[in-house]
Amino acid sequence: MDRRDILRRNLDRVIWNIERARVSVSEHHIVKIVAISKYSDESSIEELYRLGQRAFGENQVQQLEKRVDALDELPIEWHMVGTLQRNKINKLIRLRPSLIHSVDSLRLAKAISGRLDEHGGKISILLQINSTGEKTKSGVSIEEATDIYREISDKFKNLNLKGVMTIGATSRDRLLIQRGFEKTYRVYEELRRDGASICSMGMSGDYELAIKCGSNMVRIGSDIFKMGE
Numbered sequence: 609m610d611r612r613d614i615l616r617r618n619l620d621r622v623i624w625n626i627e628r629a630r631v632s633v634s635e636h637h638i639v640k641i642v643a644i645s646k647y648s649d650e651s652s653i654e655e656l657y658r659l660g661q662r663a664f665g666e667n668q669v670q671q672l673e674k675r676v677d678a679l680d681e682l683p684i685e686w687h688m689v690g691t692l693q694r695n696k697i698n699k700l701i702r703l704r705p706s707l708i709h710s711v712d713s714l715r716l717a718k719a720i721s722g723r724l725d726e727h728g729g730k731i732s733i734l735l736q737i738n739s740t741g742e743k744t745k746s747g748v749s750i751e752e753a754t755d756i757y758r759e760i761s762d763k764f765k766n767l768n769l770k771g772v773m774t775i776g777a778t779s780r781d782r783l784l785i786q787r788g789f790e791k792t793y794r795v796y797e798e799l800r801r802d803g804a805s806i807c808s809m810g811m812s813g814d815y816e817l818a819i820k821c822g823s824n825m826v827r828i829g830s831d832i833f834k835m836g837e
């Protein structure tokens with residue numbers, strides 16, 4: 609199989625798995641795939657675009673910039689999913705990503721909003737929640753999430769706050785991973801009254817579980833881009 613066939617096979621498998629998980633929740637539950645291209649190259653992104661994939665994400669501003677530039681003739685929807693350093697905010701705003709998943713504090717929201725005042729326009733963001741309490745993960749705690757969400761939404765009118773994001777527990781214990789997703793979903797449910805419409809959770813190792821817990825946006829890297837079995 610050449611690279612194109614492998615990418616097609618990977619994407620088909622992922623779509624099929626999502627379909628199964630999605631329908632087990634509800635026929636009406638729609639899930640969006642963001643293909644995380646950080647392990648791959650621009651020609652693979654282009655290949656996937658040809659296969660119908662439209663949303664792609666990166667976890668580093670530098671890499672995102674490189675790709676946005678290289679693929680600027682394609683109307684790709686770019687997402688930023690990784691931890692954002694404050695000195696990269698201006699660069700990121702200039703790239704006009706369609707969604708920043710990783711706003712992990714009130715302070716970061718304030719900084720983005722301040723810079724955006726100078727650039728003009730609005731930007732869509734998600735509030736990242738650390739649903740597992742792991743020290744290695746960023747995000748606001750489950751307990752503070754709703755208050756911080758409402759505060760960002762009240763204070764920073766140039767931020768279009770669209771929902772929440774979490775990263776599943778780094779563990780082989782499926783129940784532990786599930787609990788983090790369930791907690792995040794409960795916060796999301798509560799915030800739907802405040803206009804939240806996106807619950808971004810699930811990566812290659814846990815997206816089916818995340819969907820069963822209510823996720824409507826999955827960020828999948830290795831399962832889509834891997835070249836082996």
Ligand SMILES: *Cc1c(COP(=O)(O)O)cnc(C)c1O
Pocket residue numbers: 644646667689690775811812813827828829830831
């Ligand atoms: C890399 C990354 C992903 C995708 O990870 P895979 O396990 O390769 O699917 C999703 N979300 C974030 C924040 C990432 O950094």
